[in-house]
Structure formats: structure tokens, C-alpha cells
Amino acid sequence: MPKALSYAEALRILGKGPGSEWTRRLNDLTGGLLLGATVTTPAVLGWFDAHAVFARLSQQLAGTVGQRLTGAHRLDRTDRVAAAHTVIVIAAWFGAFDGADLPFDPAGAELTTADQIRLAGAAGTEAATVRAGELAGTLLQAGVHLPEPHGSREDHRARLRGTYQRLSTTAGAFLRGLALWDGLSPGEESRADHQLAALPDRALDRYDRMLLDLRADCPEADLWVREWDTTAMLESLRDMHGLMRRLAGPLVPDGIPSLLARAYAGLLDRPVAGTAERPADLDMPSLREAYLPSLFRVTEAEPDRPPDEEGFWAGEPVRGDLHDYLAGYLTSPRAQHAPLVVLGQPGAGKSVLTKVLAAELAEGGFVPVRVPLRDVDTSTGLQRQIELAVRDATGEEVPWPRLAEAAAGRLPVVLLDGFDELLQATAINQSDYLHRLAEFQQRERDLGRAVAVVVTTRSSVADRASPPPGTLLLRLEPFDARRVRAWLATWHATNEALLAERGLRTLPAEVALRFPDLAGQPLLLLLLALYDADANALQDTAELSSSDLYERLLTSFARREVRKSGAHLSAGQCEAAVELELRRLSIVAFAMLNRSAQWVTERELERDLVAVFGEPPGGVSAGGIDTAGLLLGRFFFVHRTQAIAGATTFATYEFLHATFGEYLIARLTWQLFEEAVSRRSVSVLPAWAGDDGLPARLLSFVPLAVRSPILRFLAESASALSETQRAEWTAVIAEMYRRSQYLSWGLQSGDYRPATVRMPVRYAAYSANLVLLAVLVAGGTLRYSVLAEPDGLLSHHWHDQSLLWHAQLGRGDGANALTLVLAADQVFGPDGERDVDLRFVADGTAMSRSDVLWLFSNDSVPLNEQYLTASSSPEKLERYARFHGCARAEFLWRMAQPILESPLAPAAHMFAVQSAGVSASALQLLLRVWLLPVSEIDPAGRTAAYTACASVTHEDFPSWDTKARTAYVTLLLNAAWADPDLPEGFAEELERRLSGD
Helix, strand or coil: CCCCECHHHHHHHHHCCCCCHHHHHHHHHCCCHHHCCCCCHHHHHHHHHCHHHHHHHHHHHHHCHHHHCCCCCHHHHHHHHHHHHHHHHHHHHHHHHHCCCCCCCHHHCCCCHHHHHHHHCHHHHHHHHHHHHHHHHHHHHCCECCCCCCCCHHHHHHHHHHHHHHHHHHHHHHHHCCHHHHCCCHHHHHHHHHHHHHHHHHHHHHHHHHHHHHHHHCHHHHHHHCCCCCCCCCCCHHHHHHHHHHHCCCCCCCCHHHHHHHHHHHHCCCECCCCCCCCCCCCCCEHHHHCCCCCEEEEECCCCCCCCCHHHHCCCCCECCHHHHHHHHHCCHHHHCCCEEEEECCCCCHHHHHHHHHHHHHHHCEEEEEEECCCCECCCCHHHHHHHHHHHHHCCCCCHHHHHHHHCCCEEEEEEECHHHHHHHHCCCCCCHHHHHHHHHHHHHHCCCCCEEEEEEEHHHHHHCCCCCCCEEEEECCCCHHHHHHHHHHHHHHHHHHHHHCCCCCCCHHHHCCCHHHHCCHHHHHHHHHHHHHHCCCCCCCCCCHHHHHHHHHHHHHHHHHHHHCCCCCHHHHHHHHHHHHHHHHHHHHHHHCCCCCCEEHHHHHHHHHHHHCCCCCCCCCCCHHHHCCHHHHCCCEEEEEEEECCEEEEEEEECCHHHHHHHHHHHHHHHHHHHHHHHHHCCCHHHCCCCHHHHHHCCCCCHHHCHHHHHHHHHHHCCCCHHHHHHHHHHHHHHHHHHCCCCHHHHHCCCCCCCCCHHHHHHHHHHHHHHHHHHHCCCEEEHHHCCCCCCCHHHHHHHHHHHHHHHHCCCCHHHHHHHHEEEEEEECCCCCEEEEEEECCCCCCCCCCCHHHHHCECCECCCCCEEECCCCHHHHHHHHHHHCCHHHHHHHHHHHHHHCCCCHHHHHEEEEEECCEEEEHHHHHHHHHCHHHCCCCHHHHHHHHHHHHHHHHCCCCCCCHHHHHHHHHHHHHHHHCCCCCCCCHHHHHHHHHHCC
């Protein structure tokens, strides 16, 4: 964060040196304190004598700033406005002090004989001098923080009130050290204390009035302190243009800054989508016409809190004044000290924002330099990257120092677009990247040529670089309904007539808003508009499921791209080519899933495509990137990122929206099992019909539960199955599940090895995916006995299976994700055998139902008995916890250890059973009683807890010996007698009941 300005520093900026008239007059009023004279009590008293004049001159000095900004360049403007704000902060306090109704006149305060005696004594002199020095330092040398556009007005005023409180406290301490205070009566002293205590609020009121004048004279100050606007929306770039003109200094001169401004202005007149993506029968609006500023949140970075987590942003308001905020930020001193990091999802408009800023900032007295990181050599330093970007934009080689000099007082703003591409494509650790940017800014400030830096990156990789102090994070939010309507209005104005010629309508906002995940991102909103423009496909259908929408979108654009490069194809050939393209894309999606990443490198993807589709004669991959070119990678669904290092170009692929990849994974998974079911239905030997090859390859690295939309897409597909089909599919998957325990993964994998994982992990992931798919196919609920080996050991199989998932998938998110979507309810089958009902829970709130009878039933204890005794002794429990090294088991053991080592230990494994699934151990009932004093429970519930606890003492547990029962009863009665909230006589009745046992 930039250093706060003191009054003395502000005067040096506004007064232009110690020789200026303003500096001389104000220094005289302070007894020379402004220019470093020795601080003495007489000098400070002299200052108090002129405090009203000091306040008036300070206010006049601040009032001249507006006129002084005429002709000033950006850096001078920022410094002067910041200095003027500091001056009015101090002037407001002195004005409030001048208006205070004190019982004495500080202006007439003189050194009395008593003061002189105090000053004559060594101890007294030291004390008085310290007070005088502290007051002078607080008023003239202490830093005053500026308001900033990312902070709220309330926070700024609260901090300013704290400043005024310190000033008032220090002034009061100084005055109390003078003899005039000793002469006050008790009433006068109370009045003086009251007036001094009221100074902060009066100073704030004066500050607000003086700030109005500064805001009127200086647009920068207005941007720093204005109220946040959560609904504002600039109708067009004309509004931003006007804002920049209000901030402007002199016109941009000739030379490189002028060439850059002209080059960037041309970006605004280009179509929002390139010619390769534009259909022949539609017009694309220009960026100037279609651009709308996004909603956003902004806050200061915290080193130990990753901004890619939603909780980081939970307390930050959504704002709608993006351009006002950015203008305020770039005109503030903070912009010269640390980078601003702009975050957003793919398609959110990060790159478009840098183009708009590059085109418009020149109007506001800035020199923007846009650096697309995908197009410059990332093996060089930042300075060289800037120079390369300038060359690409203007055709001229200009060293950075010459460009900074050519700025001539204007603030260079370096716009680094695509930090996430740098990370993805090179796979090089860039954790210190933002620190290097801040060091570059520090160097430039030291050399007298300050620079601001803005970095864009995808939200999901924002934690890959630690932020330096003062870094601000700005996250672009999805379009709201108002912005969707405004964007579509531009689309309508551009294409309404062309669509009408074909008998089509423009896309209504109400239809687009049915798909908020897509409509909220500008690029994906364009995708919806283009898809609907084909044949009003979104409008002329009933309510679409998510699967239907994604299938239509992907197929439609795949067909369009295939037709571009294969106009000679027949209808059948075209559809086959479209299907091949979608399957290639599905392998792209699996490449990311199985690497637990949101992108995949070009080399990794080429290897996966060859492994799945094979390599035809001639050595050219049938599904590879070189020949196919990944047609859809040129359009919306797959985005190719790149970075250049020396002579090498590194590339990665990612989906513009994660759900495209998740749908494609579900789509190919469904097709593979559909094929397996069809093969089994026509096989001569059904037991040999299953083919675990490609399903086992693709589904044995990561459980699908880690991407819950995949399961929702699969559930939508399963909902279309008839009851007969459900039975057929379930039978096939059950066979594959039982076979999965015996697969040889070395043979199953073939050449498809997207990641190196241990064999047990693959067994766990594949079996988890088969179980999930079986449950979905069955309609959301399935007995585990349908899947498991029919050998009478069903409960053991489930126990072993769930432990395998926990052991092998627990290091990542797999095991936790599985338990969120899959519940395992303990039930009994028709023959009394223990079974498990598996339930799919789409909202991620799965909670299994347990049954104590199910857990502890065995041949020696009939299920109709009214008690169960667990077989694990405390020693066995401890040995289990220590041996397995499980943190959760150790935690539970340590929590229970004092009880399990006491005479009460048998009560921990005695269960009183009222009905199936409704039970409690004797110890559990006693613990509930002990916790009643800190529990919120009604009187009826309180007495019921004691009654249930007492009833268990009647049970004829085998381990219920005299010692354990006596300890149990004693502790229960002690709790009852000590409970003041029990009804009168309840404890006596409870004791009589237990004494009769």
C-alpha cells in the first residue's frame, strides 16, 4: 500500500518548494515547524495563536488545486489531488478547533510563571517538550491515508475519525500540561473535556463540506470517494470516453504514445468475433457497439487466503461501476505501487476489457501498453515483453526507457493479458510473478517514471502467484438480466433485418436467461445468439434439459465447422464427421478430468488422441491435432492458449465453460455403456459379451463424483430409459463391476496413460464409477446385492469396498466427493441378510442411514433381543486406532479414552434397542444427561433424557456387572440432584426408582 501523505509533504507538493509564497506564509504561522525548526512549547503556542488563520490558508491552498490541474500531466495531477486531500483533512480539524466553545482562548494562551517554572525543571521541561513535539508531529508529520475507490465511504470516514480522535487527544494532553488548565473550575474543565471530545465529529462535518469543493474541482477525488453503485451500467463506450476526457491532461503528443493510441483505437471497430467464427448470413457487431462493462467485486489480496475459493469473495459486494472504479484506481497513488489483478472465468471478458482500456486510457492522460502474453516471448523479462508488444502494435522497436520518457508525465499502464496462459502453456512455476511486477514498479518509481500494471488471469489459477503487499484483486462477475437484455438489444439492432429476411426472429432475453450459466458470460451469450439464429432453435422448442441444450449446441457448431472444410460431403458423411469431432472433444474432456486439471497441453492431448483413435498408415494420427486441427478449437468450445519461450511455442487446450467438457464426458460414457448393452443383447455367450476395454481405460483414473455436473448429465440420460432397459443396463454394469475386481490393468490401459497412478487407485476409481452409473441407471436407488458377488458375505464386501475407496481416493477430493452424492443406507434383505441401499443425491447432501441392529447382529445374538453387546474392547479399539494411523480414529479414541479407561467402560458398548435403527448406547444416554446444562432443550425433553437413561439400567446386559452399574447409577443421580431445572420431586422419584433395581 502506498505511503500516506503528511501535511508537510503535501505542502511541498502544492507549494512547489520552500521558496514559494504558500510555504513561507504557512511556515511562519507554525513558527517554522513546517521547515524543520526546533519544536518548543512557545512555538506550538504561537501556532495555536494563529490556528484560525492556518485553517483558512490551508483551505485556500486546497482550493487552488483545481486551477493548478489545467495543463498538468497525469502524474502531477495524482500527486496534487492527493496532497490537496491531506491539506483539507488537517484544515478541517483546525477549523473545528476554531469553532470549539472552550472556557479559555487558546489563541491567547501565554507562558505563565507556572509554565516557566515547569519548563525550568528538568523533568517538567522534558514532559512539556515531549507533548509539544508529539502535537506538532501528529498535526504536521503524521501520514493521512487517502480514500480509495475499492474501499467503502463508511470505512474511510471511520478511519478518518480515528485520525481526528488522535489529533484531539494529543491536543488535549498538550493543553492539560499548561497552567491555564489548572485555573479551570470543575465545571469549566468538564466543558473543555466535552468540547475536545466533540472535535472529531465536528471535524468530519467540516471535512465533508470541504471535500465537496475538492470533488467538484478534481474528478479524481470524486472517483476516490463516491458511493459504490451496484446497478450502474455504461450504455456504451461513449460514457467511458467522456470520463477519460474529464480526467485528461494535455493531448497525447506525436510519437510512440500517439501510434499506440491509434493502434488500440482500431481494436474497438473490429467485430466481437473473428471472421473464421462469423456465419456468412449474419453480421457481427463491433466491439465498440457490443461491449458492456461487467459486474465485479474488488478487494485487497491476502497472502494466506486463495482467491479461487468462493468463500474469499463472500463478504464483498457486487458492484456495477467498473469504469468509474478503474479510472479512480489508475488515478490513485496505489496504482503506482502494486499490480491490479483482474480475475474471471473463460469467456467473462478479461481480454476484451484490456482492449477497451488500451483504446480509451490514452484519452485520460495515460500511455497504455497492451501485452498479450500468449504472443510475446515469455523467456524474456517484463521490460522486453513490453518492448515486443509495442513493436507488434506499431511496427517500431522502442526501448522501454525511451517509451517512458516519451510519456512526458503521463502514467504508463501496462496491461498484461493472460497470466493463466503463461502458467498453463509453460508449466513453469510463476509464484513470484506478481512480486516481480511490483519490483519493476518500484524500480521505475525510483527512477522517476512511475508505471501502473494490470494483470488478467482465469480465477481458477489465481492462487498460483503470491501477491505483494497492496495488491488488489478484481473479479468479473456474470452478466445480470439487465446486461443480458442490453447486449441482446445490440445484437438485435445488427441482425434483426437479416434474420427477418429468412423468416426468423431475434433471440428474446427471456429465452436466453433460461440458461444463466451461458448467458452470464459475454462470449457464451454470443454462442446462444448464433445458435438461435440458425433456425430459432432455442425459441421453437419446449423447455430443454441441460443435456438437450448442450447436445444441440455442440452438434450445431460441429456441423457448421465440418461444412466449412468439407462442403463436398454427403449428409451421411457430414453427420459421421460431426460425431467423430464430438468424440475427439470427449477425449479432450477426459484428458483434463484424468489429469485432475482444467486444461491439457498440446503434447499430452496428441498422445491421448493417438492412444484412443489409433495411428493410421503413414503415421498421421486419425484423431490427432496435426491433421484434424481440432476444428472446434477455432470456435467457442475449446480455447487454445499459448505461450512463446524462445523459438518454442507451448500450447494448451481448455473449455470455455467447464460444463461443456463435463457434458462430453457424460456423453461418451453413456455411448460406451450403450454399446456394451447392445453387444450383450446380441451375443451368443452373454457372459463374454462385456467389453471393459475403453470404459475401463477412461473411467479408472478419477471418480466422476469430483465433477457433479457429469452425474447430473448421466442422470438426465438415464431418466429416458424404460423399466426393461433399466434392468438390462443394470445387469450389464453389474457384470462389469464384478469383473472389475479381476482386471489386469496393464492390459486394459494399452497406450492410454494420461496419468501415473497406482493400481489400487485404478481399481477404486473404476469400481466407484461403475457403482455410480449403476445407481443412476436404476433410477437413483439400488441394492448393493444386485452388484456384489452372491456368496453370502454381502456386508463384508461393502465394508471392504468402501474402505478401498477411502484408502485409495481419500488423498484427493475423490472419497469426499463420493460420500456427498452417494448415500449407503443399512437395510436387511428379505432373507434377513444385511444389505445396503445405495442412493444418488443430486444436491450433494447425501447422508447414510445407520442401523445398530445391522452393525452388531450376529449368529450368537438374536435380532429380537432388547440389547446388543459390541465385541470390541477398549484395548482393541485403541490398538486399531494406533495401528492404522488414522487421524479421525485417533481423534475419536482420544475423546473417548477417559471413559473407556474408567469403570464405566462397559456402558460404551451396550445398546438398548427400541426398534430397527432406533437405539442408543448406555454411555450415549448418560452423556446426553451430562450435557443438559449447556443444551437448549424444553422441560419435557429434559425429563425424557433422565427417564431414558434410567431405563437402561434395567437391561440385562451380559457385561453389566455390579461395579459398572453402580458407577452408572451414581453419576446419573448426581446429575439429577445438581440440575436446578428439573421439576420439583423428580430427582427423589428417580432415586426411588433406581434404588428398587
